[in-house]
Amino acid sequence: MKTGIYFCNCGSNISGKISAEAVMEAALSFPDQPYVTTVGFICSEDGKAQFEESLKAEQPDRVVVAACSPRDHEGTFRHCMTNAGLNPYLMQMVNIREQIAWVTEEPAVATEKAIRAIRGAVFRVRMQQPLEKKLLETCPDALVIGAGPAGMKAAISLAEAGRSVVLVERTPFIGGLPVRFEDLFPAMECAPCMLEPLMADLLHGDHADRIELMTMSALVEVTGFYGNFIVKIRQKPRHVSLHDCIGCGECIAVCPATTPNEFNCNVSERKAIDFAFAGVLPNAPFMTEDACIRSRGDECRACKDACPMGEDVVNLEEGETIVERRVGSIILATGAGLYDSSRIAGMGLGTLPDVYDALQFERMLSSTGPTGGEILTTGGIPPSSVAIIHCVGSLDSEHNSYCSGICCQYAFKFNHLIAARLPDAGITHYHRELVMPGKEGQILFQHAIRNNRSSMKRYTDIRELDVSRQEDGRLAVSVKGEAAPADMVILCPAVIPADGAAELSTLLDVSRDSSGFFRELHGRMDAARSTITGVYLAGSCQEPMDIRTAMLEGMACVGHTLAGLQPGRMIEIEPLSAEVDETHCAGCRLCMSVCPYRAISFNTERNASHVNAVLCRGCGTCVAACPAGAITGHHFTNAQIMAEMEGVLK
Amino acid sequence: MTAMKEFEPKIIGFLCNWCSYAGADKAGGAQAPYPPNVQVIRVMCSGRVDPQFILSALEKGADGVIILACHPGDCHYKEGNCRAMQRHGMLSLMLEQLGVAKERCRLDYVSAGEGEKFTRVIREMVESIRVLGPLQVTMEN
Numbered sequence: 132m133k134t135g136i137y138f139c140n141c142g143s144n145i146s147g148k149i150s151a152e153a154v155m156e157a158a159l160s161f162p163d164q165p166y167v168t169t170v171g172f173i174c175s176e177d178g179k180a181q182f183e184e185s186l187k188a189e190q191p192d193r194v195v196v197a198a199c200s201p202r203d204h205e206g207t208f209r210h211c212m213t214n215a216g217l218n219p220y221l222m223q224m225v226n227i228r229e230q231i232a233w234v235t236e237e238p239a240v241a242t243e244k245a246i247r248a249i250r251g252a253v254f255r256v257r258m259q260q261p262l263e264k265k266l267l268e269t270c271p272d273a274l275v276i277g278a279g280p281a282g283m284k285a286a287i288s289l290a291e292a293g294r295s296v297v298l299v300e301r302t303p304f305i306g307g308l309p310v311r312f313e314d315l316f317p318a319m320e321c322a323p324c325m326l327e328p329l330m331a332d333l334l335h336g337d338h339a340d341r342i343e344l345m346t347m348s349a350l351v352e353v354t355g356f357y358g359n360f361i362v363k364i365r366q367k368p369r370h371v372s373l374h375d376c377i378g379c380g381e382c383i384a385v386c387p388a389t390t391p392n393e394f395n396c397n398v399s400e401r402k403a404i405d406f407a408f409a410g411v412l413p414n415a416p417f418m419t420e421d422a423c424i425r426s427r428g429d430e431c432r433a434c435k436d437a438c439p440m441g442e443d444v445v446n447l448e449e450g451e452t453i454v455e456r457r458v459g460s461i462i463l464a465t466g467a468g469l470y471d472s473s474r475i476a477g478m479g480l481g482t483l484p485d486v487y488d489a490l491q492f493e494r495m496l497s498s499t500g501p502t503g504g505e506i507l508t509t510g511g512i513p514p515s516s517v518a519i520i521h522c523v524g525s526l527d528s529e530h531n532s533y534c535s536g537i538c539c540q541y542a543f544k545f546n547h548l549i550a551a552r553l554p555d556a557g558i559t560h561y562h563r564e565l566v567m568p569g570k571e572g573q574i575l576f577q578h579a580i581r582n583n584r585s586s587m588k589r590y591t592d593i594r595e596l597d598v599s600r601q602e603d604g605r606l607a608v609s610v611k612g613e614a615a616p617a618d619m620v621i622l623c624p625a626v627i628p629a630d631g632a633a634e635l636s637t638l639l640d641v642s643r644d645s646s647g648f649f650r651e652l653h654g655r656m657d658a659a660r661s662t663i664t665g666v667y668l669a670g671s672c673q674e675p676m677d678i679r680t681a682m683l684e685g686m687a688c689v690g691h692t693l694a695g696l697q698p699g700r701m702i703e704i705e706p707l708s709a710e711v712d713e714t715h716c717a718g719c720r721l722c723m724s725v726c727p728y729r730a731i732s733f734n735t736e737r738n739a740s741h742v743n744a745v746l747c748r749g750c751g752t753c754v755a756a757c758p759a760g761a762i763t764g765h766h767f768t769n770a771q772i773m774a775e776m777e778g779v780l781k
Numbered sequence: 782m783t784a785m786k787e788f789e790p791k792i793i794g795f796l797c798n799w800c801s802y803a804g805a806d807k808a809g810g811a812q813a814p815y816p817p818n819v820q821v822i823r824v825m826c827s828g829r830v831d832p833q834f835i836l837s838a839l840e841k842g843a844d845g846v847i848i849l850a851c852h853p854g855d856c857h858y859k860e861g862n863c864r865a866m867q868r869h870g871m872l873s874l875m876l877e878q879l880g881v882a883k884e885r886c887r888l889d890y891v892s893a894g895e896g897e898k899f900t901r902v903i904r905e906m907v908e909s910i911r912v913l914g915p916l917q918v919t920m921e922n
Binding site for chain 2: 228231233725751767779
């Protein structure tokens, strides 16, 4: 077996410490006496040309490059191998610069260490096998779960790029949480007005025909993997055709049944067939089956008969459907909810009137909400003093240890809105920390402290606070026993992952962190990728975030999808994956339990594990774990590693 | 210089590609010298290190083996370093049963930025093996 050793002098960086002559002499005792060629700077253009020419002339079976760190230039020299017509995996680098020449004082000692390392590489490279990247056909389309800001942005942008998108939304409407708000921090923009162009684009824009929107739907089954997921989506019956309904509301007027409106945080009622709230998109009512009197066995078809668009718009018999789609990537944009503040004793939520959490108060502020936007106590009069309690269940190891990051800004937005509508009302902010980062973060805070009806009180532990009802019927907020009256209390609870995150995590094998948010592949480098290849994360399903960041994350996921999957282009599968030899597999499945990427499945018919090369990242943990030695870690095989050890120890 | 030549241990170092190998490169970039006794074998992840490699290294003439991994929580492959930790614990017991001091196989964590820690860990390892002397299985019972 002809082996060539290419020794880079790296100017004098290497040759000043390590003797090339000594390496040449030592090579005479290596198996099959490899030839040794020295190069001035092998990574330079001249050096690479010299390397390639030499490879073409010598036609070695195996190549060792003794130079700098493979972390710098392994790719460079693999490329040279390919250019010279050789398989790039038949080359092994030895790091004689960073790990020997630069860190060993005595030249003779450095030379001896380098000879050992080069001998190890020669031994190893003899065991190396030519490897090829595999190619796989893929589907360029995407599934987006969640039609809030992040999901809508992702779906529209993908459609704009020509991709088909399946957009699955749990609720009957699009727009996520903010579409239920009146105004947004930091610039007090009207939320529905801001989102409406985006929503209209999604429903009826130039690229809307590529977006398949499924409301009242959820992902229920996933098979396959990156590039080729087969997903099943369960769609609950809306009983109203999104295609034919004109949103006139005739069916609502005649409906005899009512139910608490969960989209108004149950503070108001809606009809059994109704909109979630006024102005909602898609502009079509939906039926809550349990609330319809037909669910109790009564005969009623008032809604169907009232519809001016014909018999087929309201479908009383509509049942659940399950549809199957093929997609290449999945974007999770399932959003967030609020921590249940009734779990914190002393806050009074659910037990005292006029205590609201932030979402309930957003609905009260909204012109489409239960009071039409008027701030009123349950007595029907405007409050003369309002207490806003920050950090409820955040920064608290008993509840959620993290800072939710967005609450201070919306709390000062509340201040702004209350001050505008009730100029005489006193507003007290009870806060633990104040967190308002970013170039616009301070705007509403500055506004609040200029309001002479506002005051700030800092507390150190939520257990110091108590919301109670005084004898005169008014509420009072006491800090360490010192009480101040209030007519309304607004709680700013921790932002937590939306319902359904746990189920999705199980379905997709996507990890979650200790707070239940989906875990990023890397918190800084790869924050929009989940731990599963081809499943991306956008918006507050990953951590609490504002609309701006959620939209940007939506775009980040689009970037990953467009870069990774292109129509007609196959994906390359790295050959550094693991492979199971079925004849040796004992079927213990230990490999499956150690694989961090769920890349290993078990074939019960063949009674053997199987590694999916698309999902495998080549860490080799399963190779080390297999008690039968049935798994090969390509390019890091046992034989290669053993040979290297033998070479360096000889 | 001492008159008597000191025992120079032969040590195999398994370094994971992403953290500790990069940490070793970082030490190299700083050109801070450290003892030459550790011959590095690069693996993609410390989770690839089969306990068999360590036994084999000791059998082939190494006086010690050091496995360097990413810090817990920082593994490029999420949890390969945890596997390395588990296997190292098991191997330590086995080495003692074989009459080999468990200090001959050390597991430590070096991040890509910890060039200085890398040189310190290497120095400590070399010193501890020097104190233990050449590996002679029957002598250490």
